[in-house]
Amino acid sequence: MNMTSVDSRTRARRSPIAWLTGSTRRYSVAGQMAIVVVLSVGALAMVLPFAWMIATSLSRQANFTMPRIPTLWPPDPSLFNYRVASTNLPIFRYYLNSIVVVGASTLGYLFFSALTGYAFAKGRFRGKQILFVAFLATLLIPFETRMIPLYALMSDLHLNDSLVALILPFLVGGFGTFLMRQHIASIPDDLIDAARQDGAGEFLIFRRIVLPLCKPALAALAIVNVIWRWNDILWPLLVISNRNLYTVTQGLAIAGRGQGIFTGVALATAALAIVPVMVVYLILQRHIIRGITTSGMKG
Amino acid sequence: MSTATATASASATGSPGASEQSQQRPTRKRRGSPVWYAFLGPPLLLLLVFVAYPTVETFRESLFRRVGTREEFVGLSQYSRLLTNPIFWKALGNTALLGVAFLVIVIPLSAVLASMLNRLRRGATPLKVIYFLPQLTSSVAVALIFNYVFQPDWGLLNGLLHRVGVDSVPLWLADPRYDFTGSRAAVTILAVWAGLGYYMLVVLAGLQSIPVDLYEAAAIDGANAFQIWRRITLPSLRPTFVFLVMTGTVDAMSRFSDLWTLGGPGGAPARSLQSVVMLMFQTGFESHDTSMAAAIAVVFFILVLGITLIAFRALLAREFREIRGSRKAR
Numbered sequence: 159m160n161m162t163s164v165d166s167r168t169r170a171r172r173s174p175i176a177w178l179t180g181s182t183r184r185y186s187v188a189g190q191m192a193i194v195v196v197l198s199v200g201a202l203a204m205v206l207p208f209a210w211m212i213a214t215s216l217s218r219q220a221n222f223t224m225p226r227i228p229t230l231w232p233p234d235p236s237l238f239n240y241r242v243a244s245t246n247l248p249i250f251r252y253y254l255n256s257i258v259v260v261g262a263s264t265l266g267y268l269f270f271s272a273l274t275g276y277a278f279a280k281g282r283f284r285g286k287q288i289l290f291v292a293f294l295a296t297l298l299i300p301f302e303t304r305m306i307p308l309y310a311l312m313s314d315l316h317l318n319d320s321l322v323a324l325i326l327p328f329l330v331g332g333f334g335t336f337l338m339r340q341h342i343a344s345i346p347d348d349l350i351d352a353a354r355q356d357g358a359g360e361f362l363i364f365r366r367i368v369l370p371l372c373k374p375a376l377a378a379l380a381i382v383n384v385i386w387r388w389n390d391i392l393w394p395l396l397v398i399s400n401r402n403l404y405t406v407t408q409g410l411a412i413a414g415r416g417q418g419i420f421t422g423v424a425l426a427t428a429a430l431a432i433v434p435v436m437v438v439y440l441i442l443q444r445h446i447i448r449g450i451t452t453s454g455m456k457g
Numbered sequence: 458m459s460t461a462t463a464t465a466s467a468s469a470t471g472s473p474g475a476s477e478q479s480q481q482r483p484t485r486k487r488r489g490s491p492v493w494y495a496f497l498g499p500p501l502l503l504l505l506v507f508v509a510y511p512t513v514e515t516f517r518e519s520l521f522r523r524v525g526t527r528e529e530f531v532g533l534s535q536y537s538r539l540l541t542n543p544i545f546w547k548a549l550g551n552t553a554l555l556g557v558a559f560l561v562i563v564i565p566l567s568a569v570l571a572s573m574l575n576r577l578r579r580g581a582t583p584l585k586v587i588y589f590l591p592q593l594t595s596s597v598a599v600a601l602i603f604n605y606v607f608q609p610d611w612g613l614l615n616g617l618l619h620r621v622g623v624d625s626v627p628l629w630l631a632d633p634r635y636d637f638t639g640s641r642a643a644v645t646i647l648a649v650w651a652g653l654g655y656y657m658l659v660v661l662a663g664l665q666s667i668p669v670d671l672y673e674a675a676a677i678d679g680a681n682a683f684q685i686w687r688r689i690t691l692p693s694l695r696p697t698f699v700f701l702v703m704t705g706t707v708d709a710m711s712r713f714s715d716l717w718t719l720g721g722p723g724g725a726p727a728r729s730l731q732s733v734v735m736l737m738f739q740t741g742f743e744s745h746d747t748s749m750a751a752a753i754a755v756v757f758f759i760l761v762l763g764i765t766l767i768a769f770r771a772l773l774a775r776e777f778r779e780i781r782g783s784r785k786a787r
Binding site for chain 1: 734
């Protein structure tokens with residue numbers, strides 16, 4: 159697209175376009191236009207299903223007839239489908255459940271990740287290597303491998319059909335320990351030793367020195383964990399059968415499958431589950447994208 | 458034990474460490490104090506109860522059969538039943554086929570789009586945000602929307618095809634055949650649409666970590682844009698691709714939510730969308746055959762572990778050294 163040779167490159171440094179864009183590399187206008195066009199077509203493909211969902215969810219007649227050619231503007235805009243959807247399922251309660259579950263499990267996960275990360279990065283004790291390998295080895299065990307006995311265990315503990323069942327198994331993980339250990343290892347020992355000289359205990363050092371220095375890594379971990387927990391469906395399907403304890407994702411899955419024939423209502427239900435999450439995403443997008451990039455995980 | 462008590466016990470055992478320090482000189486030696494075991498105790502207990510025990514139990518259950526209320530040792534017979542069951546092979550085939558199709562499309566596509574994004578002077582951030590939008594939406598919600606997008610008569614996709622004058626539109630999710638317009642193709646389109654943003658972000662991070670000096674040196678040597686892309690960009694992205702293939706394969710193996718939302722545990726139509734995890738789910742929680750489900754879980758575990766190790770050995774051993782080298786350099 160942009161066959162730059164040395165000469166054109168050096169010349170480009172003084173070209174008006176390079177000057178306007180503040181760039182030292184040459185970017186041809188045509189090349190930039192082509193890129194913008196291709197990427198915009200892709201972006202349109204990303205947005206179109208959502209836009210169509212919203213348009214359809216606002217149409218009452220979408221429940222019995224749909225236009226053969228899709229439209230992005232409902233012929234009869236009304237909030238009827240949303241009223242039906244929110245009567246059919248207690249979506250606000252589901253939001254509350256999701257927030258409790260995701261909040262508690264993420265806080266616990268961050269705390270234990272940092273704590274174990276600190277122990278493995280800065281501690282000196284017998285069996286450290288073996289314990290670290292044991293923590294890492296849990297990374298190799300997919301959740302699906304252990305979900306059947308885990309379900310039985312939850313039954314035995316009488317925790318099925320309680321939000322605790324959605325929190326407890328996800329408080330510790332090899333990934334968090336590993337990520338935090340890598341991060342805490344880069345904190346200078348002198349800083350920690352100085353605090354020890356002042357008589358601070360390890361937990362105080364952890365709370366006052368290590369945790370504040372870990373904020374960026376903890377933020378990345380939190381983002382990944384929140385996405386992961388919020389979207390989980392397999393485990394809630396197993397342990398939660400009480401309709402009042404569904405998370406948003408589970409409520410959507412079960413309600414959505416049930417009202418499949420009422421397109422308008424089903425898509426309004428989907429919108430109720432998606433749109434608030436998207437608003438949060440758009441507010442926090444900078445942090446979320448950075449968190450995903452630094453951790454390499456998608457949640 | 459709840460989070461609150463675990464936290465409390467960790468902090469309670471943290472304080473003796475602090476008082477102990479008054480007797481001992483605060484030297485490096487104090488690092489050997491038992492406080493570290495107090496730190497690791499509660500999380501280790503959680504791992505033992507919720508990871509180690511269920512894993513061992515899965516292996517044990519796969520060797521037993523429930524007869525009424527007691528269990529009977531049956532050795533490997535669950536496995537021989539499983540490995541001769543065509544439904545299992547179909548689920549495994551679906552999982553592998555869908556995984557390969559997804560990766561073969563998403564990796565080159567994301568590489569091309571991320572390269573473009575990387576060259577864009579203005580407006581890269583909003584585009585990143587938009588491409589990542591589906592990834593943030595739960596697979597359940599995405600699948601629910603796409604159930605209507607793929608509706609044969611008036612769905613968004615066929616509607617657009619009608620619009621451009623295509624008369625015989627595909628049936629998509631209603632068509633269980635191995636076909637480029639069948640149910641498997643539909644869920645592959647869905648997965649690419651949903652996953653593209655994440656893959657682009659990772660490739661973009663890889664592109665941005667390529668040192669500028671490499672490009673400058675190549676330009677001075679008179680390399681053209683294609684040569685630079687072929688000789689510098691692609692080789693530098695190797696670790697990124699290895700990472701994506703590895704994590705993508707494991708993700709593809711454990712695919713569940715979107716397929717379950719579209720086809721139920723049976724992967725309708727005609728089990729064309731049933732993945733291994735869905736079969737495990739159906740066997741364990743609909744047919745209540747926990748031993749067979751445990752056997753599926755063990756085979757699944759071995760496959761995932763095998764893929765991880767093979768990928769690691771074949772691809773990562775070299776890259777690992779390079780990644781470590783580049784980390785040190787930075």
